Amino acid sequence: MGKYILKRVGYMILTLFIIATATFFLMKLMPGSPYANQAKMTTEQINIMNHQYGLDKPTFQQYLIYLGGLLHGDLGTSFQFNNQPVSYLIASRIGPSMQIGLQAIILGTLLGILLGAIAAIRKNSWVDTVATFFAIIGRSIPNFVFAVLLQFFLAFKLHLFPIALWEGFTSSILPTIALAMAPLATTARFMRTEMVDVLNSDYIELARAKGNTPWQTVAKHALRNSLIPVVTIIGPMAVDLMVGSMVVENIFSIPGIGDQFVKSITTNDYSTIMGLTMLYSTMLVVVILIVDILYGLIDPRIRLSGSEGSQS
Amino acid sequence: MSEQADKLELTPDSFKRVGANDTDAQEKISAPSLTFFQDAIRRLKQNKAAIISFWLLAIIILISIVSIWWTPSDPNAQHVAYANLPPKIGNGIPGFTGQANVGGQLVDKYAQANVPKGTYYILGTDYLGRDLFSRLMKGIALSLLIGMLATLFDLMIGVPYGIISGWRGGHTDTIMQRIIEIISSIPNLVVVILMLLLFTPGLGSIVVAMGITGWITMARLIRAETLTLKTQEYVLAARTIGESPFKIATKHLIPNLSSTIIIQTMFSIPTAIFFEAFLSFIGIGIPAPNASLGTLLSDGQKTFRFLPYQMWYPAAAISIIMIAFNLLADGLRDAFDPKTNN
Amino acid sequence: MEKILDVKNLQINFATFAGQVQAIRDVSFHLNKGETLAIVGESGSGKSVTVRSIMGLLANNAHIVGGEIDFKDQDILSMTDRQIENLRGNDISMIFQDPMTSLDPTMPIGKQVAEPLLIHGQMNKAAAMARAEEVLELVGITNAKNRMKDYPHQFSGGQRQRVVIAMAIVNYPEILIADEPTTALDVTIQAQIIDLMKDLQRKIDTSIIFITHDLGVVAGIADRVAVMYAGKIVEYGTVDEIFYDPKHPYTWGLLNSMPTLDTHSEKLYAIPGTPPNLLDPPDGDAFAPRNPYALAIDHEAMPPFFKVTNTHYAATWLLHPDAPSIEPPAAIQQRQQLYRDLIASGQIGTFPQKETDKNVSN
Ligand SMILES: Nc1ncnc2c1ncn2[C@@H]1O[C@H](COP(=O)(O)OP(=O)(O)OP(=O)(O)O)[C@@H](O)[C@H]1O
Numbered sequence A: 001m002g003k004y005i006l007k008r009v010g011y012m013i014l015t016l017f018i019i020a021t022a023t024f025f026l027m028k029l030m031p032g033s034p035y036a037n038q039a040k041m042t043t044e045q046i047n048i049m050n051h052q053y054g055l056d057k058p059t060f061q062q063y064l065i066y067l068g069g070l071l072h073g074d075l076g077t078s079f080q081f082n083n084q085p086v087s088y089l090i091a092s093r094i095g096p097s098m099q100i101g102l103q104a105i106i107l108g109t110l111l112g113i114l115l116g117a118i119a120a121i122r123k124n125s126w127v128d129t130v131a132t133f134f135a136i137i138g139r140s141i142p143n144f145v146f147a148v149l150l151q152f153f154l155a156f157k158l159h160l161f162p163i164a165l166w167e168g169f170t171s172s173i174l175p176t177i178a179l180a181m182a183p184l185a186t187t188a189r190f191m192r193t194e195m196v197d198v199l200n201s202d203y204i205e206l207a208r209a210k211g212n213t214p215w216q217t218v219a220k221h222a223l224r225n226s227l228i229p230v231v232t233i234i235g236p237m238a239v240d241l242m243v244g245s246m247v248v249e250n251i252f253s254i255p256g257i258g259d260q261f262v263k264s265i266t267t268n269d270y271s272t273i274m275g276l277t278m279l280y281s282t283m284l285v286v287v288i289l290i291v292d293i294l295y296g297l298i299d300p301r302i303r304l305s306g307s308e309g310s311q312s
Numbered sequence B: 001m002s003e004q005a006d007k008l009e010l011t012p013d014s015f016k017r018v019g020a021n022d023t024d025a026q027e028k029i030s031a032p033s034l035t036f037f038q039d040a041i042r043r044l045k046q047n048k049a050a051i052i053s054f055w056l057l058a059i060i061i062l063i064s065i066v067s068i069w070w071t072p073s074d075p076n077a078q079h080v081a082y083a084n085l086p087p088k089i090g091n092g093i094p095g096f097t098g099q100a101n102v103g104g105q106l107v108d109k110y111a112q113a114n115v116p117k118g119t120y121y122i123l124g125t126d127y128l129g130r131d132l133f134s135r136l137m138k139g140i141a142l143s144l145l146i147g148m149l150a151t152l153f154d155l156m157i158g159v160p161y162g163i164i165s166g167w168r169g170g171h172t173d174t175i176m177q178r179i180i181e182i183i184s185s186i187p188n189l190v191v192v193i194l195m196l197l198l199f200t201p202g203l204g205s206i207v208v209a210m211g212i213t214g215w216i217t218m219a220r221l222i223r224a225e226t227l228t229l230k231t232q233e234y235v236l237a238a239r240t241i242g243e244s245p246f247k248i249a250t251k252h253l254i255p256n257l258s259s260t261i262i263i264q265t266m267f268s269i270p271t272a273i274f275f276e277a278f279l280s281f282i283g284i285g286i287p288a289p290n291a292s293l294g295t296l297l298s299d300g301q302k303t304f305r306f307l308p309y310q311m312w313y314p315a316a317a318i319s320i321i322m323i324a325f326n327l328l329a330d331g332l333r334d335a336f337d338p339k340t341n342n
Numbered sequence C: 001m002e003k004i005l006d007v008k009n010l011q012i013n014f015a016t017f018a019g020q021v022q023a024i025r026d027v028s029f030h031l032n033k034g035e036t037l038a039i040v041g042e043s044g045s046g047k048s049v050t051v052r053s054i055m056g057l058l059a060n061n062a063h064i065v066g067g068e069i070d071f072k073d074q075d076i077l078s079m080t081d082r083q084i085e086n087l088r089g090n091d092i093s094m095i096f097q098d099p100m101t102s103l104d105p106t107m108p109i110g111k112q113v114a115e116p117l118l119i120h121g122q123m124n125k126a127a128a129m130a131r132a133e134e135v136l137e138l139v140g141i142t143n144a145k146n147r148m149k150d151y152p153h154q155f156s157g158g159q160r161q162r163v164v165i166a167m168a169i170v171n172y173p174e175i176l177i178a179d180e181p182t183t184a185l186d187v188t189i190q191a192q193i194i195d196l197m198k199d200l201q202r203k204i205d206t207s208i209i210f211i212t213h214d215l216g217v218v219a220g221i222a223d224r225v226a227v228m229y230a231g232k233i234v235e236y237g238t239v240d241e242i243f244y245d246p247k248h249p250y251t252w253g254l255l256n257s258m259p260t261l262d263t264h265s266e267k268l269y270a271i272p273g274t275p276p277n278l279l280d281p282p283d284g285d286a287f288a289p290r291n292p293y294a295l296a297i298d299h300e301a302m303p304p305f306f307k308v309t310n311t312h313y314a315a316t317w318l319l320h321p322d323a324p325s326i327e328p329p330a331a332i333q334q335r336q337q338l339y340r341d342l343i344a345s346g347q348i349g350t351f352p353q354k355e356t357d358k359n360v361s362n
């Protein structure tokens, strides 16, 4: 297992290096000026600024400096937001994003597992229909539409929640719900398929033949076997959440990194875009790695046979 | 059973040896065997949700085609004087009266704006006085076009990539799979956004940006399928008699991959539609003044609290289209791969 | 002899898209205490459905049209779920066909073997584990003590089937149902498993219903044999009677298609044709369409059981007193000759008094 993890970490670093390189050179190709108020600046001022930020150096040297900075966690400076270091910008904004992200993924997966499991056990009953309906809705309606609907009805019309304000838990409820819909739908659907498969398997029939009641069978055998593969969809769900958080934070005016990303795009704040791209990519590869390791830990077939047999 | 025997009339003829009867008769008794495809279609037809979705999409696509030549009015024409008019149909049916609630009082916005009698906007107008119904028609058409083009891109890269990777196997496969692994560990959103920042925004760049990441899933599925097909006897036979790889691919592989391709396509289209809407929503999608579902939603959201109808209709449209595609895709998958559901 | 299980006129249909599949069409048989009954027949003849109904484990679309399954004079078919659950894995256990998929891949095998003991509350956990270990040893898992915590994928196919058998016998059931327990295994392992089952039967004194479509396996293990075709039993008798004096043309076919040393057949025989469609079974003998010896009446009316001996019955019109005498295939004649020689030389008996069948009146 140790050797396997090492190999995976190696791939992870390689991937991140490729992403860093690609983003850097893409950014160099970008049209537009990096400075917020270039129109008002004289050529001299611009030259001074360029010198100050090292933008007068050859591109390749800038690239090496950028890579060196990355190793120290230095993501450069935002030219748009008060010349703050990008890493500082991220640090000050990651809290709210993490909070609603984690809340959403916990809420979504737990409800999804429950819904999917019940739907599989009571296959073709009304519970199944309701679960399928939720899964379709959650998958089909874009989360920003959800967010706007929640905001309009629960906050604007019924005044149950703040409309757009970031002050603690109550203001995180609506964004969490809006974000949780996609993971809920994904998990419910996946769990149902897995569980239906497991419930049709020979060992479940054997468990019944041993004298287990239907519920004992589910609790002792079916649940664990269908939960193990559910771990594998955490990666794709994390991606969904990142995408979702951008619009949802924007709609609810949450001072998070998703909102920051959207703002940076509209203001051509290249260094922040680069920094956030690296952040998102790193989070994603780390999540995928953790999921793989976790999968190996909880599935005895992989755990004991050692390194090979990873799923992704 | 013995009573039955008693009731029987046994004649000496009964005990004439006649042997096995015609096996054809045997065959006739057994149920007609359906081909895989017919069987799948039969299963699909039983799925009401999928069939309704199919017809719904057919209608929506038809309307989109119509919108290429005809819309009630010019979707991009501005009448600032007629800005933000609420929906009105004819002389007013509930919800479409052309009236709005201003400070607790119903006001006839059409009269206020001096709109000539007989002119009405079914879904109202936006902040520039553009006819929202026409814009919605155009927007749906554009979103569908983007969905289909992006999916076409998926097909053109993903299918050959998957076939080659699976068919060649060995080193080629290993390298091709490594490439997929690396690409898939970059969040596709990030790739799309970077691409869009690089190119001038528009239909082409959106499609290319989505196509660059979108083909991965298709390639993976096709590769897996090819790997199993490769070992099938008829494919082995074709190889031994020396048919060219291209011929094998078109004659044996593609037909057998078709169900996978159709199903995956049905899943890709709504994904692409969602992505376009998302990109337009955050302001890097289809540029003004063209309408897509994303730009309509984004415009609508800005005034949603006070003029909710401007967001309602595009939101409903995108939701219905997405639900219909997903239901149809689910239905197709269940029909072609019955074991996933039952 | 004490009957432990008595199946009477069982009829089971399955609701399918195409209509009602009449999978079991009036099946009656019984199982005596301590004996092994083999049920043989081609694929799809209804063997699994029959035994599943005994376990109360039929698929959801199954519909029991009629009949009774008496276990110690109590009808299983009219028991509550709770009562059936109490029987399962306790009084009646089942070994399934495929050892590769019959074990829970995520649970250590020790726990899986001990599970029936814990479910039925016979003993505490420690005692159950001790018994599980003992039984694993008994079925021939070497070093059972250290393997209790291992997972199924760490065992070979043959070992897994032993584990599955251990699970079935851990509670010393009165009836052990083995549904093709050796089909998925290779020949040497098959022989070992059969020996193991015979051995266990002696040790724990259980009755066995052994299902197979391979007659070769039957000779070594069964006391009595029931031959099934298209949802009906067509012939049953002691193992010697079925092997050496078969009466139903279907049994002839089965025996002829069996590769054995004493039948001297050059080419392996296969019964021509396919079983009838159970959505719409024929009026007469279901085997008639494939039967070269069929009489006109076979195509028209269902033959009743005709008694051959007290233990041997066959449902074929060939046994009717008015039927012409028909020469069975040469290989069968050889068997019958061999049988007469054996009886004459006193090597096997005819068991005239061994049991009297009350199931079938004829
Ligand atoms: N759930 C079900 N739905 C519909 N038909 C079924 C179902 N289960 C069994 N059958 C039908 O019942 C008949 C008997 O099946 P069964 O499984 O008992 O055969 P078998 O004798 O055990 O065959 P094998 O040797 O292949 O195991 C078959 O025609 C089968 O198609």
Ligand SMILES: [Mg+2]
Binding pocket: C047, C048, C049, C179, C180
């Ligand atoms: Mg069977």
